[in-house]
């Protein structure tokens with residue numbers, strides 16, 4: 249594994265613990281950068297079905313994070329699974345990272361939408377299309393909904409993005425500090441909404457504050473909980489005014 | 492994973508035949524848009540911005556390779572060669588043709604799948620942790636109870652027209668990867684002091700326009716009573732939930748309006764009639780269903 253950094257990176261992000269020794273769960277990422285989160289082609293579905301048959305007792309699971317999981321893979325099969333998944337574009341090593349975005353279909357498909365969500369997800373993924381930087385940022389959940397129905401669970405995203413309609417055009421309201429889990433919380437709105445073009449820059453500035461302020465090993469959500477929204481807000485909107 | 496018995500298969504097949512006839516009558520102009528709308532919605536078919544959208548149920552996110560291959564073939568043959576996994580673990584097809592949907596549902600039925608109750612104001616697909624049954628931090632595997640609840644909620648006659656949609660999530664871990672606190676009912680499974688499987692019941696959580704995390708309505712529910720208890724909760728909601736304002740129709744608004752203590756009192760009153768009745772889950776039934784979820788390795 250040491251001799252294959254790409255495989256090592258995948259194991260670190262996409263392989264999850266299993267209660268039976270010698271087994272692991274594998275998360276197949278449906279979040280390659282620049283594609284609609286959660287989308288999968290017929291060809292990829294066949295690859296996943298074949299992987300499930302060969303390595304995971306013929307079963308698989310979908311997650312609310314919009315990825316697929318092979319739940320019962322033997323340790324010794326991980327390399328083979330990785331090679332096949334990678335060839336099919338299902339091994340982006342970004343599970344739990346900023347680009348593992350939860351995203352509803354939004355204005356591209358949904359009649360209820362106030363704004364598009366998929367292009368925002370894609371633009372953010374392209375802004376952060378650097379795995380080393382993503383690893384440095386670490387665990388971060390970014391969730392996008394195209395309207396307040398919240399199918400994209402934006403309220404519980406560490407960073408949440410909500411499409412809003414202002415006089416017939418598409419704007420985005422940003423929250424931070426939301427979290428899923430047994431210590432769940434609803435995010436706080438940082439201020440006035442942004443245009444689509446501004447969104448990748450807004451996320452970039454939120455991350456800048458985090459990288460500047462974080463303590464050792466502190467996750468984004470914990471930094472937000474410790475500091476509150478003020479420093480994030482200040483940086484995002486200060487840049488906006490001078491821009 | 493769970494396998495349909497002949498009764499499961501029969502009701503799904505009958506539903507396909509019924510829907511085929513409804514769609515035929517609609518296309519022949521015998522049913523109006525308004526008449527057809529609830530019928531198609533009961534079968535997961537929305538009319539979206541550009542095209543219909545069909546939402547296929549993946550109960551608690553568990554699929555076989557055979558089912559996934561069928562989904563792949565359906566997407567290829569009837570759609571544009573791809574599908575979209577939603578945040579409720581279901582699969583959505585974005586471009587099916589309305590006239591093809593009866594055939595799609597017939598194909599799905601051959602692999603024990605359907606699109607029933609994936610939309611409309613009913614109990615929706617029950618969601619759970621994607622690592623159920625294998626996670627080292629899991630205390631109870633909730634899938635057997637989730638399956639029993641799926642059977643109870645499917646075609647539940649009393650809850651076919653609730654004030655609004657109703658979402659249930661189950662989880663048996665300390666961390667909770669199923670966002671149980673953001674659901675109309677969240678069931679958190681744990682082992683009680685006697686070492687028995689018990690459930691902490693959250694109610695009135697939800698995101699949407701008024702995001703609210705759930706409140707614990709019952710700290711300790713014996714698993715045998717989970718159906719009767721949920722039935723009592725949903726019955727109180729069905730009677731008193733608001734139908735005059737879609738934005739105030741979810742159970743979370745009712746729970747806030749009444750206060751959790753009053754809501755609990757009404758649920759307990761209702762539950763008194765239901766508890767220990769036919770909805771009680773026996774050890775035999777739990778064991779029978781749990782066999783489908785035995786550990787793989």
Ligand code: SF4
Pocket residue numbers: 352353354355358359360361362393394395396397398399400
């Ligand atoms: S959040 Fe709104 S835009 Fe997105 S899928 Fe749900 S209803 Fe549609």
